[in-house]
Amino acid sequence: MATRIRPSSKRCAVIGGSGFLGRHLVEKLLDRGYSVAVFDIRQSYEVPGVTFHQGDLCDQQALLPALKDVSLVFHCASPAPASDDRALFERVNIQGTQTVIKACIEARVQKLVLTSSASVVFEGTDIKNGREDLPYAKKPIDYYTQTKIVQEKLVLEACDKQKGFLTVAIRPHGIFGPRDPQLVPILVDTARRGKMKFIIGDGSNLVDFTFVENVVHGHILAAEHLRTDSPICGKPYHITNDEPIRFWDFMSEVLVGLGYAAPRYHLPYALVYGLALLLWLLSLILRPLVSFKPTFTPMRVALAGTHHYYSCERAKEDMGYKPVVSLKEGIERTVKSYPHLRHGA
């Protein structure tokens, strides 16, 4: 009979390791002496110390080779929220996550760290210093968030100390940093089209934006604290920069840093939200005839015009979390990393 090799605690897999967060996570894991297997539907880079496995996480047979002799798995794959494709979110985030759990159990993985999202409790109205005991959103802001809720529940419920399968969920918020394909590129594109002149509401709403290296730090701390005697088993943790900032100050700092004008003119929140809702309805009604994607979706207006910031006290208490990069430094490093998006470039 073949002897079963005990998975090395320094051998891990990152599902979604070709993405923005996943790649930063892989780089830090390598720095810390881990050997890493990446599983992703696409391969976006090549580095020594990483083995790539290309495939769809909904396919258990494709996943298994990437999990061989691995004791720790990070699951940070998801379709992009902007894809707005309900069936895809359900297939990948729900059925796919069930498959990931089954594959982990079959491959005798001991620890699974999920990248969830703080938006699982956000319903489009103010959240100030929200803690993890807030209930899941009854009316999530979009299909993406709806499936992130189910995904998080599935992973946390799978935690089983008796069987030696431990899980934890990290809930980041507003991740930004070098190579982010979303936040800065969308912002600059909006500015280039002359649509970043307006502040929605009075501009005082506070939001968490989290530098990607802090999110990575939270994931690694969680993985390294995940033991049968630890309080973190089966729980979600907010990971933020712990420096809520006015949404519009953050937008302005990034824009001005890249040479664009900051938004100046105020528009009432209710008016913009109402218009966004109307446009969204129109786009649905007209979909068979014309296809257009409005810049101001109700979801984006809610994100831009309400308070949504979260307490990370629980992560501080249970795993000694403390951000490693300040917001100021994070913004400077991010702005510097996008020379091609500078005004006039």
Ligand SMILES: NC(=O)C1=CN([C@@H]2O[C@H](COP(=O)(O)OP(=O)(O)OC[C@H]3O[C@@H](n4cnc5c(N)ncnc54)[C@H](O)[C@@H]3O)[C@@H](O)[C@H]2O)C=CC1
């Ligand atoms: N970017 C943000 O502000 C936030 C992100 N998150 C979560 O963080 C995680 C990572 O997000 P990002 O790095 O921003 O996204 P990303 O889009 O850069 O990375 C996601 C990766 O998942 C892969 N993927 C998608 N479907 C797959 C499938 N069927 N099989 C295998 N791989 C697949 C993609 O190819 C991509 O490389 C996601 O779970 C997201 O929900 C949570 C809160 C905020």
Ligand SMILES: CC(C)=CCC[C@@H](C)[C@H]1CC[C@H]2C3=C(CC[C@]12C)[C@@]1(C)CCC(=O)C[C@@H]1CC3
């Ligand atoms: C804090 C958090 C959850 C951030 C998520 C990031 C994105 C959802 C943002 C990236 C660019 C942002 C943006 C807007 C809303 C939120 C984002 C999409 C606006 C559409 C809001 C209304 C405007 O005036 C234009 C903004 C463009 C950029």
